[in-house]
Amino acid sequence: MTCYNDPQQERQQLGQCALLDLTPLARVGLRGRQAADYLNARQYQLPQAPNQALGQSDGSAILRLSQTEYFLLGSLGDLGQRIRAEESAWSLSDESVYLLPRQDSHAWLLLTGNHVAEVMAKLCGVDLRAEAFPPGSVAQTSAARINVIVANLGSEPLPCFHLLCDRASLNYFWDAVLDAMEEFGGIPVGIDALR
Structure with a gap:
């Protein structure tokens, strides 16, 4: 959904506690011994180690899930067009790079605001506070x-x-997630709040 309420109110809500559904944006995975070389050749900046993420200059992001597996998230700026194009352009070759379609397998939510760690503490046993889980984790x-x-x-x-x-x-x-956000005044907002 692009907007639930007043757009200005939703933009302000982002800083407090908000939940957005980014599932319509493109996302795809790549795996293989040469996946890093494949992505570097396409001008992506890659995280240095597994379980790290790195935002790209166009607003997309790359998550490194293992030594040889990457998860690419599309940008709101181009509505995921760059990532969608990567998926369309990929073809089987002698390179050890395999496409992992993620559009139908994974939903994508965005939790924002000053209470993200507290919200997730209600749902997850991993310590996601800033000191244990800094940006890029x-x-x-x-x-x-x-x-x-x-x-x-x-x-x-x-x-x-x-x-x-x-x-x-x-x-x-x-x-x-919405239930866990209730204590912090969290509400769903549309993607227009991010634009």
Whole structure:
């Protein structure tokens, strides 16, 4: 949804506690011994180690899940067009790089505001406070009893966690996160708040 309420109010809510559904944006995975070379050749900046994330200059992001697996998240700026183009352009070759379609397998939520760690503490046993989970960190864990990838791609002015879960569990996980946010005055907002 692009907007639930007054757009100005939603922009202000981002800093307190808000939940956005970014599932319509493009995302894709790549795995293989030469995946890093493949992405470097396409002008992506890569995280140095597994369980790290790095934002790109165009607003997209790369999560490194293991030594040879990457998860690419599209940018709101181009509505995920760059990542969608990467998926379309990929073809099987002699390179050890394999495409992992993620559009249908993973839902994508964005939790923002000063209370992101407190909200997630209600759902997840991993310490996601800033001192233990600084920007650029990735956790592959369980939250609300489902497998979730949490990426801290926030900044000082706007803390935010990208939450990737099984797409079939989206409605359940959305409700669980909203319930955990209630104590902090959290509400859902539309993607227009980010523009």
